[in-house]
Amino acid sequence: MTLFREINSLLFGLFLLVMTSLVYFQFTQTRDFMSQQMESDLNNTITSLGLMLKPHLETGDVVTAETLVNVIFEGGFYRKVTLKWLANDKVQVWENPILIEGVPQWFINLDLFKSQKKETLITSGWMQLATLEIEGHPAFGYKELWRVMNDTVMVLSLLFILSIIVLWFKLNRILKPLNNIAIQAKQISERKFSHDIELPKTTELKDVVGAINSMSGQLKQIFSTLDKEVNELKEDKLIDHVSQLPNRQYLSAQINNWLNEPGFGGLILAKFDWLEDIYTKYGFQGRDEIIKVVSQRMQTELPEIADSVIARIANTEFAFLITKAEKSTIELYLQSLIRIINQEITKAGCTSNTRFSLGISQRIENMNASDLLAQSDNALQQAQQTNKISCWIDSEQPQKYSREQWRSKLVDSINNNFFIFQWQAIVSISTQEIIHREIYCRLTIDEKIVTASEFMPFIELMSLGAQLDQCLLESIEQQNILAKAEKGIAINLTHDSLQNAEFIQWLSAFLTRTMYAERISFEIPESAAINLFEQCVHLAEITRAAGAKIGIDQCGRQIGSLDYLHKLQPDYIKLDLSFAYYDKLNQNKELCRALVNVAKGLQIDVIITGIEDKEQLTHFDALKVQGYQGYISPVEDI
Numbered sequence: 001m002t003l004f005r006e007i008n009s010l011l012f013g014l015f016l017l018v019m020t021s022l023v024y025f026q027f028t029q030t031r032d033f034m035s036q037q038m039e040s041d042l043n044n045t046i047t048s049l050g051l052m053l054k055p056h057l058e059t060g061d062v063v064t065a066e067t068l069v070n071v072i073f074e075g076g077f078y079r080k081v082t083l084k085w086l087a088n089d090k091v092q093v094w095e096n097p098i099l100i101e102g103v104p105q106w107f108i109n110l111d112l113f114k115s116q117k118k119e120t121l122i123t124s125g126w127m128q129l130a131t132l133e134i135e136g137h138p139a140f141g142y143k144e145l146w147r148v149m150n151d152t153v154m155v156l157s158l159l160f161i162l163s164i165i166v167l168w169f170k171l172n173r174i175l176k177p178l179n180n181i182a183i184q185a186k187q188i189s190e191r192k193f194s195h196d197i198e199l200p201k202t203t204e205l206k207d208v209v210g211a212i213n214s215m216s217g218q219l220k221q222i223f224s225t226l227d228k229e230v231n232e233l234k235e236d237k238l239i240d241h242v243s244q245l246p247n248r249q250y251l252s253a254q255i256n257n258w259l260n261e262p263g264f265g266g267l268i269l270a271k272f273d274w275l276e277d278i279y280t281k282y283g284f285q286g287r288d289e290i291i292k293v294v295s296q297r298m299q300t301e302l303p304e305i306a307d308s309v310i311a312r313i314a315n316t317e318f319a320f321l322i323t324k325a326e327k328s329t330i331e332l333y334l335q336s337l338i339r340i341i342n343q344e345i346t347k348a349g350c351t352s353n354t355r356f357s358l359g360i361s362q363r364i365e366n367m368n369a370s371d372l373l374a375q376s377d378n379a380l381q382q383a384q385q386t387n388k389i390s391c392w393i394d395s396e397q398p399q400k401y402s403r404e405q406w407r408s409k410l411v412d413s414i415n416n417n418f419f420i421f422q423w424q425a426i427v428s429i430s431t432q433e434i435i436h437r438e439i440y441c442r443l444t445i446d447e448k449i450v451t452a453s454e455f456m457p458f459i460e461l462m463s464l465g466a467q468l469d470q471c472l473l474e475s476i477e478q479q480n481i482l483a484k485a486e487k488g489i490a491i492n493l494t495h496d497s498l499q500n501a502e503f504i505q506w507l508s509a510f511l512t513r514t515m516y517a518e519r520i521s522f523e524i525p526e527s528a529a530i531n532l533f534e535q536c537v538h539l540a541e542i543t544r545a546a547g548a549k550i551g552i553d554q555c556g557r558q559i560g561s562l563d564y565l566h567k568l569q570p571d572y573i574k575l576d577l578s579f580a581y582y583d584k585l586n587q588n589k590e591l592c593r594a595l596v597n598v599a600k601g602l603q604i605d606v607i608i609t610g611i612e613d614k615e616q617l618t619h620f621d622a623l624k625v626q627g628y629q630g631y632i633s634p635v636e637d638i
Contacts, residue, residue, distance in 0.1 A: 011167055019156050023149070030148045031112055034141040039116055042136045045072060046118045050132055054122055057085075057129040069094060080135040086128050100139040103146045112145065113138040226598045227562050233591045234559050240312040242288045243295035246559060251311040251319050253578035255369045257557060258323055260577060262456035265306070266330045266362040268320040268337070269376040271384070274345055274355035275316045294344045301340060305333045319376075324460060327362060334360060338389060357383040358390035365453075406458045409445045414468055417475040418444040423489065425633045426607055428626065429617070435607075435627045436488035436521060439481075440635060441472055465496025466503040473510060481638060482516035490521040490551060495528050498535045504542065511546035518547035521571065526554045529564050540568060551607075556595050565602055572605035572626070580610030580630070596623050 049072050056065045065083070073081050073094045081094040100108055116136040122129045238250040246254075255267070279287040291312075298310050298318075306325035313319050320337065322330055342352040359380025361372060375393050383391035401409065423437040443450045459468055473491070476482060481489065497503045511517045522543055529536050529552055540550045552565070555573040565573070579592045599606045611617050611630030620628070 007171060012164065015160055015163060019160055022156060023152060026152050027145075027149055030145050031141075034144055035113060035116075038113070038136050038138070038141055042078075042116055042118050042134060045078070046120050046132060046134045049134070050120050050122050053083075053132065054124060054129065057122055058124050060087075066092065078134055079137040080133075082131075082133040084131045084133075086130055096137060100142050103142050107146055108142055113141045226594065226601055227566075230562055230591065230594045230598055231560075233594055237591060238559060243291050243312045245295050245299070245318075246309060246311040248311065248313040248319075250559070251309060251313060251321060252369065253576075254309050254321055254557070255372060257554070257577050258321065259363070259367060259369055259372065262453040263323060264363055264457040265322040265325045266327075266360060267372050267376045268322070268330075268334065269359045269373075269380045270318040270320070270337075270341075270356065271380060272316045272318065272341070272356045274348070274350050277350060277355065278348055290344065290348055294340070297340050297344070298337070302333060302336060305329065305336055308333070324457075326461070330360065330362065334358065334390060353389055356389070359383055360390060360392040403458070403462075406455075407462050407464075410443070410455060410458060410462070410464060411467070413443045413445050414464070414471045417471055417478070419472060419475045420444060420449060421476070421479070421481060421638045422635045423485075423638055424629060424635045426490070426627050426629045427633055429620070429628055430626075434487045436490055436519075437485060438490040438492075438523075438629065439476070460494065460496070463496050465494025466500035469493055469497045470503060470506060473507075477510075477514060479638075482514065482519050484638070485519055488519040488521060488549075490523050492523045492525075492553065493539075495525075495532065498524065498528055498532050498539060504535075504539060507539075508542045508546070511543065511548060521549040521551050523551040523553045523574070526552055526556070526558050526576075529568060530558055530560060533564055533568070536564075536568060540570070555599075556591070562595070562598050565598065565604065569602065570604060572607055573599055574607045574609050574629070575625075577610040580608065580612075580616065593623060596625060600624075 049068065052068050053065050056062075056068070069081055069083060069092075072078075073096070079096055083092045084090070085092075115138075117133060118136075119131060119133040121131055238246055240247045258265075275287055275291065278290055295310070295312070302308060302310065302320070306329050307323045309319075309321040309323065311319045311321070320333070322333055325333065337358070341356055345352050345354075345356075357380055359376045359378070359382070361375035361379055363372060379391045379393045382393075383389065420442040422440045422442070424440065425437050426435045427433070428435050441452065443455055445455075459465055469491075476489075476491075497507075511520075520543075522539065524536055524539070536550075543550055549571040550568070552568075552570045552573040554576045556579060557576040575592065575595065579595075596606050605627070606623075606625040607627040607629060608620055608625055609629050611628045611632045613632055617628060617632065
């Protein structure tokens with residue numbers, strides 16, 4: 001029970017007790033007073049009636065005596081009058097049945113007033129004339145008592161209701177700071193830091209509110225410091241300080257990550273010898289200023305053509321990792337890059353289309369990072385040797401299907417639920433028990449099994465992600481995979497699904513009807529959490545309302561603030577694959593430790609990925625993360 005309800009109940013009980021006591025005392029006093037009043041009235045009536053009857057009894061005037069009794073009997077509240085003539089023992093009785101108007105029968109049945117009788121002997125000197133007996137009628141007492149109690153209860157009830165209303169508003173006002181403190185404390189426990197609470201007027205509560213505001217501010221500062229530390233480490237270890245572009249180390253990690261996941265695209269290596277000419281003319285300051293301008297233009301214009309990572313890997317060498325593009329798009333990207341370079345060369349006073357070279361290679365199946373870099377470097381060397389602006393080593397492998405064929409076959413397989421599922425365990429470091437399993441899917445196309453590395457690039461290219469995710473979830477439910485997975489499963493959502501309002505609406509309905517919503521964890525890549533933050537927040541609200549969980553995949557891959565973790569509050573994060581070898585590079589080790597500390601501060605579980613053996617796993621003992629995933633626990637068929 002809340003403090004407000006407890007205080008309200010206590011005061012309500014006290015008020016009710018006081019009111020009951022007042023009603024009781026008023027009732028008893030009124031009843032006693034009415035009893036005395038009726039007794040006094042009865043005494044007065046029998047005395048006065050006896051005096052009036054005396055002369056008529058002496059003369060034997062029966063008619064006049066009866067008339068006097070009738071007048072008294074009809075004008076008062078008397079039940080029975082008995083007159084007995086002693087001379088001849090004649091008895092006359094006047095009776096009035098109890099009939100009380102305006103008073104409920106249940107009240108009369110309480111027998112609140114005892115029967116009152118008075119008897120007197122009428123004499124003349126020493127002669128006894130008659131006996132007179134009068135029995136009182138309680139109607140007057142009941143009427144008055146009912147009226148008084150009715151008025152009393154109504155007045156007290158009105159006062160009680162007004163008091164309760166005033167008390168409710170007053171208590172709300174007094175206890176509002178306590179309610180704000182409770183809300184603030186709950187938000188602090190959830191690592192959410194809102195504005196400071198306004199100081200109340202109540203002296204005792206000022207100190208409490210002040211302490212809560214101070215604690216909230218200090219915790220907020222701690223998490224801001226941790227986030228700042230991560231950003232500084234990223235900028236110090238992964239950013240080129242002149243161009244503000246990623247450096248060679250970051251590019252290498254991104255190439256490895258990209259090649260380990262489904263995708264298509266290419267790599268452009270560029271050598272800008274014209275920057276040496278600028279250095280000769282204007283010194284390093286002039287050269288650095290032009291590098292900043294060129295880098296800013298490339299970062300602004302080129303990603304609009306295709307998703308890419310632009311890095312400065314040496315004084316005059318740049319790299320462009322194009323992560324989602326077909327050959328035609330890479331060609332358009334290349335043309336835009338050449339245009340930007342020529343414009344900046346002309347502005348610097350040099351001759352366009354000279355003193356720079358570009359080497360391009362395209363990703364093919366089963367290619368590793370060294371192969372991709374070697375091909376692009378060979379293309380760059382050929383461009384320099386032949387005095388060409390660019391050289392493209394065409395290593396494109398023949399495609400199984402055309403784009404339209406891929407679309408037709410993918411849509412058919414997805415709609416017919418031709419899914420083949422596998423899963424991989426995420427294991428607890430401390431207990432070695434399975435935390436949950438991540439789902440992987442393959443498709444059957446033309447009676448052959450096609451892996452995600454083959455079809456996912458075309459899913460993204462043709463914006464079929466929402467359709468894939470919807471059919472995948474339906475197939476998982478139909479195959480009773482959720483019922484089998486007692487530990488729960490993790491499902492990766494595509495960018496397309498996060499941006500599709502119809503899919504989010506369908507997902508809400510799906511989670512409502514399924515029996516195992518609490519066993520599902522939806523994983524979203526860090527790039528989506530940053531670039532599609534509002535959509536991710538909406539997804540998190542829907543899934544948590546149904547009992548499902550949210551995880552962030554590839555955490556630490558993007559360069560930028562981790563503020564989205566604080567706002568999104570995922571249940572867990574998966575560290576990027578590049579951190580799996582953090583013991584070999586001290587820079588990665590520091591960044592990994594800082595990232596884990598941020599997550600721990602926000603009470604978010606941390607899972608490391610890419611673990612291949614137990615020896616590699618031991619390097620993470622000091623970090624005290626919750627779980628791990630990798631080839632150490634092979635993928636299994638369901």
